[in-house]
Amino acid sequence: MSLTNTRPEATPLPLSQGEEHSESSPLSIHDMTIAYHRKPVLWDIDLDLPEHHLIGIIGPNGAGKSTLLKSVLGLIPRASGRVLVYGKPFDEQRHRVAYVPQRESVDWDFPVSALDVVLMGRYKRVGWCLPIGRTHKKIAMEALDKVGMADYARRQISQLSGGQQQRIFLARALAQDADLYLMDEPFAGVDAATEKAIIALLKDLKSSGKTVAVVHHDLQTVGSYFDTVILLNMRVVAYGPTAEVFTEENLNKTYGGKLTLLTDAAEALARNQASIHRETKSE
Amino acid sequence: MIWTFLDTWIVIIGVLSAVACALLGNYLVLRKMSMMGDAISHTVLPGLVAAFLISGTRDVFPMFVGAVVIGVLTALLVQTISRIGNIEEGASMGVIFTSLFAVGLIMIRQTADDIDLDPSCVLYGAIEMAPLITVDFLGMELPRAAVSSGVMLLVNVLFILLFFKELKISSFDPALATTLGINSTLMHYLLMTLVAATTVAAFESVGSILVIAMLIVPAAAAHLLTDRLWLMILLSAVIAAASAITGHLAAIIVPGWFGLGDTSTAGMMATSAGLIFVGVFLAAPRYGFLSRVLSRARLSQRILREDVLAMLYRRAELDPDSGAATLAEIRRLLHENWRVGLAVKALSRKRMLARNDGGWQLSPAGEAEACNLVRSHRLWESWLVSELGLRPDHVHRTAERLEHVTDSSMQEELFKAAGSPDQDPHDRKIPGNL
Numbered sequence: 001m002s003l004t005n006t007r008p009e010a011t012p013l014p015l016s017q018g019e020e021h022s023e024s025s026p027l028s029i030h031d032m033t034i035a036y037h038r039k040p041v042l043w044d045i046d047l048d049l050p051e052h053h054l055i056g057i058i059g060p061n062g063a064g065k066s067t068l069l070k071s072v073l074g075l076i077p078r079a080s081g082r083v084l085v086y087g088k089p090f091d092e093q094r095h096r097v098a099y100v101p102q103r104e105s106v107d108w109d110f111p112v113s114a115l116d117v118v119l120m121g122r123y124k125r126v127g128w129c130l131p132i133g134r135t136h137k138k139i140a141m142e143a144l145d146k147v148g149m150a151d152y153a154r155r156q157i158s159q160l161s162g163g164q165q166q167r168i169f170l171a172r173a174l175a176q177d178a179d180l181y182l183m184d185e186p187f188a189g190v191d192a193a194t195e196k197a198i199i200a201l202l203k204d205l206k207s208s209g210k211t212v213a214v215v216h217h218d219l220q221t222v223g224s225y226f227d228t229v230i231l232l233n234m235r236v237v238a239y240g241p242t243a244e245v246f247t248e249e250n251l252n253k254t255y256g257g258k259l260t261l262l263t264d265a266a267e268a269l270a271r272n273q274a275s276i277h278r279e280t281k282s283e
Numbered sequence: 284m285i286w287t288f289l290d291t292w293i294v295i296i297g298v299l300s301a302v303a304c305a306l307l308g309n310y311l312v313l314r315k316m317s318m319m320g321d322a323i324s325h326t327v328l329p330g331l332v333a334a335f336l337i338s339g340t341r342d343v344f345p346m347f348v349g350a351v352v353i354g355v356l357t358a359l360l361v362q363t364i365s366r367i368g369n370i371e372e373g374a375s376m377g378v379i380f381t382s383l384f385a386v387g388l389i390m391i392r393q394t395a396d397d398i399d400l401d402p403s404c405v406l407y408g409a410i411e412m413a414p415l416i417t418v419d420f421l422g423m424e425l426p427r428a429a430v431s432s433g434v435m436l437l438v439n440v441l442f443i444l445l446f447f448k449e450l451k452i453s454s455f456d457p458a459l460a461t462t463l464g465i466n467s468t469l470m471h472y473l474l475m476t477l478v479a480a481t482t483v484a485a486f487e488s489v490g491s492i493l494v495i496a497m498l499i500v501p502a503a504a505a506h507l508l509t510d511r512l513w514l515m516i517l518l519s520a521v522i523a524a525a526s527a528i529t530g531h532l533a534a535i536i537v538p539g540w541f542g543l544g545d546t547s548t549a550g551m552m553a554t555s556a557g558l559i560f561v562g563v564f565l566a567a568p569r570y571g572f573l574s575r576v577l578s579r580a581r582l583s584q585r586i587l588r589e590d591v592l593a594m595l596y597r598r599a600e601l602d603p604d605s606g607a608a609t610l611a612e613i614r615r616l617l618h619e620n621w622r623v624g625l626a627v628k629a630l631s632r633k634r635m636l637a638r639n640d641g642g643w644q645l646s647p648a649g650e651a652e653a654c655n656l657v658r659s660h661r662l663w664e665s666w667l668v669s670e671l672g673l674r675p676d677h678v679h680r681t682a683e684r685l686e687h688v689t690d691s692s693m694q695e696e697l698f699k700a701a702g703s704p705d706q707d708p709h710d711r712k713i714p715g716n717l
Contacts, residue, residue, distance in 0.1 A: 132448070
């Protein structure tokens with residue numbers, strides 16, 4: 001299976017694929033295959049994420065987008081393959097990676113406040129069995145402030161709207177103070193204002209030297225949000241700079257056979273060519 | 284009623300066991316695995332028998348080890364079977380604990396001659412007898428059950444204090460815990476080990492019914508009372524202790540009212556916990572049943588008051604000479620009965636309605652409020668027709684509901700989105716346009 005590993009600002013991929021495999025890449029995945037109950041859901045993934053980029057992971061439902069993130073983080077066992085984070089195994093680089101899971105993955109009735117949730121991002125740094133110090137609380141408050149939720153710090157999390165809950169998750173990732181951010185559908189079910197705030201924040205992260213990979217659903221916004229895209233459908237269909245890779249042909253391959261999505265995609269492309277920065281309607 | 288030193292010890296043993304169970308119960312309830320406590324408290328039975336058969340004694344230590352081993356094994360088997368067989372966790376739990384419990388019963392039967400483990404004693408416990416079996420502890424002669432449940436309580440308190448963060452994160456978001464390098468599987472099995480150990484310690488004296496009740500009921504009640512984890516844990520301990528104390532009091536007092544002898548203390552303690560739960564469920568300030576009913580009633584009363592205002596506004600609009608409306612007329616027009624009286628009274632208290640020759644009329648303040656409501660209503664109608672393309676005769680009901688939740692910024696937005704209309708789809712003037 002040939003993969004189009006067009007790496008955007010890339011030094012050419014070394015021919016020997018040994019340990020020295022891309023030291024600077026925030027995330028390099030090598031021949032990774034993932035299976036659930038013996039049925040493969042991801043085949044032969046080979047990726048080198050570029051530094052300082054905002055990367056969209058695009059694909060239909062069941063394409064394995066969330067699985068890709070989870071397997072990198074060791075939440076799902078790999079059938080085969082190797083994953084390196086900044087040139088080393090994930091275990092040694094945990095502190096450099098922050099993960100934002102899907103909002104539905106936790107119980108929002110849990111008796112904790114917004115600040116408590118954000119502080120969880122600091123737990124590893126606080127250390128086992130130790131109380132949370134003032135510096136950590138300050139960092140967590142700053143993170144809440146960055147997502148515009150400082151006023152809600154003491155609120156119980158079930159009293160927050162979907163958009164606000166997503167901001168809390170984002171603040172938690174910020175509090176982790178990582179270099180690589182992996183986010184699973186941070187825009188799912190949020191209001192237009194929150195979506196704008198989140199994308200502005202992600203672009204800030206990028207310009208301050210971080211790498212952000214985001215599982216994303218809305219094809220209309222891909223062009224304006226991401227500089228690099230991974231088109232995924234059980235394998236990497238295409239990967240590279242958005243302008244080159246996000247084409248009708250590649251989308252056809254990714255969403256192959258699914259007519260409604262294809263029409264959406266075609267529409268999105270048409271709209272993007274007309275005016276990329278057109279505001280999305282708030283309804 | 285005669286209170287003896289026995290009663291004092293029964294209450295102490297009851298409180299210690301109940302609080303020890305309740306503390307761990309918080310995490311079972313929050314992890315949505317309350318029934319795991321039920322399962323483990325049953326499966327320790329074969330563990331106890333096996334320990335007895337192997338060691339040949341009823342010493343505390345081998346019993347303890349046997350029960351903890353089988354308790355952790357239960358947790359492990361439940362998870363493994365549900366994962367590998369792709370079976371729902373509850374079902375897998377049901378399979379494991381009934382089979383293991385049954386094995387335990389058979390083992391007891393087969394060895395009935397040389398064992399004095401009594402299956403009914405396992406279920407109901409023998410807390411009434413517990414103070415009589417004493418051990419020498421730090422030079423004092425104390426009831427064995429008090430020592431064992433006291434030690435377990437201490438261990439559980441330390442466990443929660445030390446691992447408060449780790450327990451919190453691995454209960455709330457185990458995926459995040461794992462990516463951070465906090466081993467949530469380890470926390471899970473530590474918790475299961477302690478549940479098994481606590482169960483065994485409490486078991487012999489208070490019986491498995493009380494253990495199961497105390498693992499779940501106090502924590503579930505506490506969760507209805509607060510949004511803070513530490514407070515929930517504290518409250519669960521208070522509720523557990525209160526259940527034990529009132530349970531024993533009830534056990535020696537209540538049957539007397541009916542001319543009967545004392546009843547099962549453990550049973551009464553569990554019943555008492557259940558009653559406390561019902562009380563909390565009804566009366567809890569935010570999540571309680573009554574407060575929900577009350578706030579719903581308050582909301583529907585506010586909506587009715589607004590309907591009275593809007594109706595009077597429309598009535599005056601149709602016929603400027605209609606004058607004041609009598610209470611009977613308002614009732615008829617709104618198809619409502621006794622609640623209208625309350626609404627009108629409340630409105631006159633707020634000075635929104637004024638009395639006028641035997642009827643009610645909008646005051647200037649009431650008029651302004653009514654104008655605002657009618658404006659919202661008609662803007663919604665316009666918007667539903669112009670933006671959603673609904674038929675004009677289909678929008679009234681929807682607008683009737685939405686008008687009660689529309690604030691001024693929403694009005695503004697609607698006004699713009701509907702194309703700054705002067706009239707609603709039924710050609711009535713939209714009031715309040717500048």
